[in-house]
Amino acid sequence: MKEKAILSGKFSIYKIDNQKIIERFDLVKKNSRKINDINYLYFRMYTSVLASIRSREPIELEEFSFDDFNGIYFKTRNEPDWKPLIERMISSEKEPEKKGISDFTIENISVSYLMFYTYEGSIYAFTGGYGSTYIKNFIELYFGLYLVPKLVKKSNPVVKRILENSITGNRASIQFSNRDVTSFLTEENMGSIYKEMNIEIDSQLAKELGINFGETESVDKKITLGNKDSIVINRTLGIKELKRVVQKINKIEVRKDNFVLSYFIPVRKIGIKESDLTEELIRNHLMNKDFDSIAIVGDEYEKYYFNSSKFIVELSDGSILLESTEPITVKEVFDAVEKNLKFNLTKVRDVLKKATISTYDEANNESLFPIPLIKVIQGLIDYAGKTYYLFNGTWYIFNDKYVENLGKQFKELNKMIEPQVESLKVKFNLNLDKKMSEDPYNRLFIEDTNECLIYAHTTNMSNIEIADLIFWDEENLYLMHNKTKFDGAGVRDLTNQILTSSEFLQKMFMNDRVSFLNDYYAKLKRNSEISVSEEAFRELFDKKIHYIAGFIYNYRTNTRSTYGKYLIFDTNQKLSQRGYGLLAMNIYDE
Secondary structure, eight states: OOOOGGGEEOOEEEEEOHHHHHHHTTHHHHOGGGTTOHHHHHHHHHHHHHHHHHHTOOSEEEEEEETTEEEEEEEEEEOOTTHHHHHHHHTOTTSGGGGGGGGSOOOEEEEEEEEEEEETTEEEEEEETTGGGGTTTTBOTTHHHHHHHHHSOTTOOOEEEEEEEESSSSOSEEEEEEEEEEOHHHHOOTTEEEEEEEEEEOHHHHHHTTOOOOTTSOTTOOEEEEESSSEEESSOEEHHHHHHHHHHHHHHTTSOOSSOSOSEEEGGGGTOOHHHHHHHHIIIIITTTOOTTEEEOOSSHHHHHHSOSEEEEEOTTSOEEEEESSOOOHHHHHHHHHHHSOOSHHHHHHHHHHOEEEEEOTTOOEEEEEEEGGGGEEEEEEETTEEEEEETTEEEEEOGGGHHHHHHHHHHHHHHHHHHHHHHHHHTTOOBSSOOOHHHHHHTTTTOOOTTEEEOTTOEETTEEOOSEEEEOSSEEEEEEEEEEOSHHHHHHHHHHHHHHHHHHHHHHHHHHHHHHHHHHHHHHHHSOOOSOHHHHHHHTTSEEEEEEEEEEOOOTTOOOHHHHHHHHHHHHHHHHTTOEEEEEEOBOO
16 A cells, blocks of 8 residues: 555655765764774764755754654755846846836745665765755765666667767767667677666566555556766655665665676776875876876867867865866866965875866857866776776776787787788878887878878867878878877877867768868968869868877787777777778887
8 A cells, every 4th residue: 555645656766875974074083993883874864964955054953853864954045147137137127017027036946855765884865946056075986877787678668868978089978868678788889888768667677666556556557767976866755665675775785786888987886996096196197297108189089179269267265276277187277286376295186176167169158167176087097006097087997808809909900900000101192110109100291292191280170180181092191190109198088189189070071072172272272282172172072081199109900908909999889880981000010
């Protein structure tokens, strides 16, 4: 028999990260005996959340307890963003008869709640309204997502909607929905990290979650689960049923995963503390001014580098550390720290974690809202014999299960492209007999006499470099991008450039292909000798287009760089989907 409606509802279920409570209140130093006391951890978190709510001066606030659940109910007053616009409009002198409307109170009254339940050493939270904003510093990130491979199998047709992050290329996130549910076998993408998804589960899987269908409900009925930081069950649950669901979830958490959601595993899933890796980044990279393996990529690579005209880094006290009309680099941030502040461990740590970066477009609209610096960085570090990757503020490690398979695929790719690569090296004199960086290498071709080659380095369209060198044969057009060394940072930067160029070309070709190519031709001609006419130049892009990733040295089939191999293979897949090819080559043979 169902509980009364007043004791039922739909819930967003979060898990509190005990380690975050310990770190937030520095309990290891201040009260180490309490770090395993779940009731003490809950008390510290709860009182902090309650104080935060009270600081907003709610209209109404009430604490409550019911059947092992404790919670906070509160009302807050908020002014909508559009208030100034409407106030100006309704008080306009052009309509004097409406002046009295300006006395109307424009505000939103929001009703929210937070509720907590402790079980088997874990704290679970349930929220409504703005409740989740007050626990965001304590929750276990992607908790709902991590449950998915423990609950369903790879072949189960359950996937309804996915929002994913891409660890390569210029699109930080992609969202899509399926008309019919699919399985993870279908949706598998080695270059993606799932950020959010909706799945549909049947009565059998629902039972594993502690949800029982009633006698009048169809056996074919499905329940939608929203999986992100929380798990949202799209079904009204009674309090007793909610307790049963949480207890089932607690048991599901310790199951082994049925499959891997991504080639990259969050380090917290294998027992490594993110705080240790962040500290390693700070102490042995930032403090040593080793910035080569760290790059600011923004929320979206293309938007950050090419669609923004003003960049601002702001300190936690609201003062501006750095402002520029060019994309700000990690080196520039910490050069400014050294120049304007004290370059010490405390200050560097504070800037990385608490300073924010924002960008504005040419119309002075905010294109990247203030976001902590650590959340817009792509980086990699070697620590305790393994390589770890920082992406959007989260640390990952490459899944060992796929290392051997990736190595085989990388070798097969190189074996397939080797004859074409070696032929192009000879035909266009691409080899070097001495080591140099990419800029002097590119400049070697400024006065090249080959009539089928164009020097394109530094000739940008909308701030995007289409290629360093352009050359062609009867059937193919080659757009070559070059980097000095094949290593994690070099491959990351080069593949980002290639993927940005390819997406930009597609966009321009769909808009006004002829005008774009004419403009590009005119720009190229101002910077170098071109042996073909404007019309012949346009026709070059009717050929099969291949991007070339050129590395002056260190590119080899038996490389030990898992990240480098992954990026090349993933870029090849992405370019193939756009109808382009990829060739990779080593230019100087040591």
